[in-house]
Amino acid sequence: MIKGFVRKIGFTLAVAASILIFVESSLSKQKKILPSSRAQTQLSFAPLVKSAAPAVVNIYTRRVIQTRAQTPLFNDPFFRQFFGEKFEFGGRTRKRVQNSLGSGVIVSNDGLVVTNFHVIDKADEITIVLADRREFEADVVTRDKKTDLAILRIKGRTEKLPYLSLRDSDTLEVGDFVLAIGNPFGVGQTVTSGIVSALARTARGVSDFDFFIQTDAAINPGNSGGALISLDGGLIGINTAIYSRGGGSNGIGFAIPSNMVATVIDSAVKGGVVIRPWVGASGQTVDADIARSLKLPTPSGVLLNSVHPGGPAAVAGLKVGDVIVSIDGKDVPDANSLKFRIATLLVGGQTLIRAIRSGRPFERRVNLIAAPEEPPRDLWLITGSNPYAGAEIANLSPALVEELALKNGSTGVIVLRLKRGSPADRIGLKPGDILIRLNHAKISSVARLKKLLRTDYKAWRIEIRRSGRLLQLLIRG
Template sequence: MKYALRTSCSMVAGVAVIWLSLAVSSGASPAAIASITRPRLLSDVAESTVKSVVNISVQAQSVSAHPLREYFGPRMRPTPRRRRGLGSGVIVSAQGVILTNNHVVRGATKIEVTLHNGVKVQARLVGADPQSDLAVIRLRKPVPDLRVMSFADSDKVRLGQVVLAIGSPFGLSQTVTSGIVSAKSRANVGINDYEDFIQTDAAINPGNSGGALVDLHGRLVGINTAIASRSGGSQGIGFAIPANMAAQVLKGLMSDGKVDRGWLGVAIQQLTSRLAEAFDLTDDTGVLVAQVQPGSPAAQSGLKQGDVITAVDQVKTPTPARLRNVIARRGSKVSVVLSLWRRGKKQEVSVTLGRAPTRSKTAKAHQKLVPKAKVRWGVQVAADERNGALTVMRVVPASPAARAGLQPADVIVSAQGKTVRSAQQFFRIARAVPSGKSLLLRVRNRVMIRYVVLTP
């Protein structure tokens, strides 16, 4: 019996044999033993979960400039173009609710869903969340006996855990590939505003977007979203949105069409060893608060620029992405306790989170600069005569400013913790820095505000 079990469960034989010995020692029946081990069979999981994954075909219309407009002017009107796209989706409700990626259905004028048995059903868009690249659609007519996929707790996913990717790569529906969890909490990929990806080496290709990443219990671990590839096909690096994040987005879009994310109202950056030294900290683990927005929950709770946040409700936040995701998942009107360092001392601050505002475009700054400037620390600066902002004009290659990542058009807000509004004031502070010591600057650009350390 052990031999038969080992051959049919080759990838998880160790787990199956251990469970078998536990069941036998407790006097369990053969039927009970089978009920424990069978969900671990890859073929059982695959054959069951494919019924919960659908193929999504969309038609979208876009407007593009007429190819002859350059030669004949405005009379050559823009031409509408139809776009067709393919993707995947996961059935999450017996009422025909399907979770997919926003980029699969974005701009769609027609959505057609093909179920596992080949039945085609029209669907409509319920809501979309571009910040997480998730969307919810719903079948336009009732379909009996839909197979709903349950959600796993994606926070408990482990490195090396076996997972299956299910979807419709290149339109080939009901395709199953296997792999492992290669990494967790993968951020700064540059795909979405909120990134906390599960990375997997299970083959994911175009058309898999919106499909399911499942564990060996057949539960949804993540929504397959993107790949890192030089060829356009799978190269063993795929990214899935965690099920817990997907569940939050699903709940918000189904209830009021919006996602309720928690919001602090701070600009943050990664704490580095140089920044830790500048702030007299012995540990460089945490997230540095570069700015506190007036009137925000952070401001109302007394959070200050220069604070270093290390945890939220004792959940460690070693990176800005992790902190942002933890806060977002808490939701608005929820009180959390921030663990932080302030001026070398540990503190705890209670904050009642607000609701995250929608994404907005940053207005372009218009500056008229005073032509006269000085060069020091490898940076040339000039004052804005309109608002007194101190703007970086030039950065000397290989200088302390260049090594710190300072760039032209950056605005220096403070130096050594003191607000600066003129070149003279800035260089007076810079000259006072002892030989061999670093200069701490607070800098903003069109995207963010941050601290930088200029080291001689």
């Protein structure tokens, strides 16, 4: 019995020893190996930076601002209340120069530079400083506030310049290495590295198209307009914003994808005016509740709730209630993606839209046209003795909706501007208000309102839509 026990112990020890040898063997295979050559110790982004950095420029802008200096007397709250907040009596006009800085990227050898709109907005003078410290003046070719992009042209160059080629931003994947090159805080050209943290990210208040590349490469003030490049040296984005409470980098930076940049560059080359395609359809993101009610496998896609009669989408056979799931083979998970995908296409072509109707998938080819100016704007500055006097109004058309970045499908009559102190200003109308009804009569057009204002009302019941909310005003005559 003792011998049997000893044999069991011996067998157990032998097995344990073999396991230990196996573990040690496995660990030895996982041990880090020291570099065996000088080349292995010199892995670096330096060659990539050397080829890309000359195409990244610093941008300095100068703007003259006129200010009015008031006497200390009018800082007294009593006088401000009596004369009004905007009273400027007694002050002299002074000129002040405001300087700002940013970055840009040369995208053609003839001196075309892409940067952010907010970098050059309202600038009186623009100076571009190349990587070799040469300075040139620049003209603005294209301004596109909706994408926060601008295209500049370097003046006075005498030779071909280094530039970066655009890479298809749809080939990016989360986790890819990227480099950010720019001029943070005006300290000079700086390179930071990181990865693609997320794609199709929303950054509210930056542009009308909430579709950005997110990266943890350090981006700081002054980097705006700089390059985000991939490891093959292609330009994949224009650095534009950071998420920060203190103004410095917190590892959350946003870049405009190169596919959007390409459309603005194309517009600059063709004449400077950015014209985006219009399909005449819009909708809402499919959430879990919608997906459940429509018996969709996943909460993804865009449920169409507006299809413009006679528009390209309607002509192609799309209807309200259809769910768009892809455009040209690229997934459309939400409404922002749909807006972005259409905006990166060119007017005059076609796009293949895949959608679902009553649980069945189908495809339609949709023509891409410029948003039509139909009905005509019929601009009118309202005068006379009525509550609307002092308001400049216009008929909403797909073209004006696009221009004002309103919700697709908006119709009716919109307030564009107000005269300060006018009756319309005093009753609380604001630019962007859509006039709905006057005394229960629908305001379908400018011409219709003109006809309604010919009547002398004892009371004015005004109905407007503001930011999606219906408001009513009652004014006694």
